[in-house]
Amino acid sequence: MAPKSPLDDPEKAAFAWARYKRIMRFMLLLTILVVGAAMLAIFWSEAEVSPHFFIAVALGIGMTMLLASALMGLVFLSNGTGHDESIHNPLEDDER
Template sequence: MTNRPGLDDHRQAQFAWARFRRIMWWMAAFGLAVGLVVAGLLWVFRGPLPLLFLGMTIAGVWSTIMMAALLMGLMFLSSGTGHDDQVDDRISPEILDED
């Protein structure tokens, strides 16, 4: 039986995805906290604002942070598990003139 690298190994994949989900939950909480702080600062400096405006501000800040966390998390997930090393890159030697 061969040792499958990266996310092909069920145990390693299970551990990596559990860690990824845990990081995403923490980033969701962080994004919500930052969104609430931004809405609070707007309320303090601009005065009372419509609830829809505050809700959309919180949602915008949260979704921006979550998109960045998701993309960076997936990049580190594939790189950290060795999944990227399994890619057979046939074009780079032709482009870089490597033998």
Template sequence: MTTPPTPVSGLSDPDYAAFAWRRFRRILGWMAIIAAIFIVAAILVLQHVYGPMGWVAILAVIGGAGGSIMLTAVLMGLIFLSSGTGHDEAVKDID
């Protein structure tokens, strides 16, 4: 006796997976714009408070602030992607 095939859902469905990944990339794009605005504002404030900054300090702000914002955006986006596509619920169906 064979079991009926399970319906394709979540990221297993190619059309829905394309939609979900497109939404994920759009969110990351907006977060990159927000990170860029924050980085420019942070550099301007730091230059106002401490005077002219060297390239190393500017790169440190870009890497530190921008990297932190983008890493947080990627990880939170993946959590929402996993939850929104049903992958979190599919764990209990692993037989």
């Protein structure tokens, strides 16, 4: 039987999810700044690009950064709360 996860406690879970949301708000702000800087760099480069290029670059950078930060935030949430330690590893008992 697997041990209980620390995230089963509502108080610890609320703290962990609040921390995750704080990380995601920061990363959203950082993503907006990076996308804005990329748009300015493309605009100032005086290259003749279509508006579709601006949209593609903004979506590409934005979605990549947000997806990466969401996944890394979940890793931090899982590790920081001790949730990773609450699994039962059936191979741990095997002797080689």
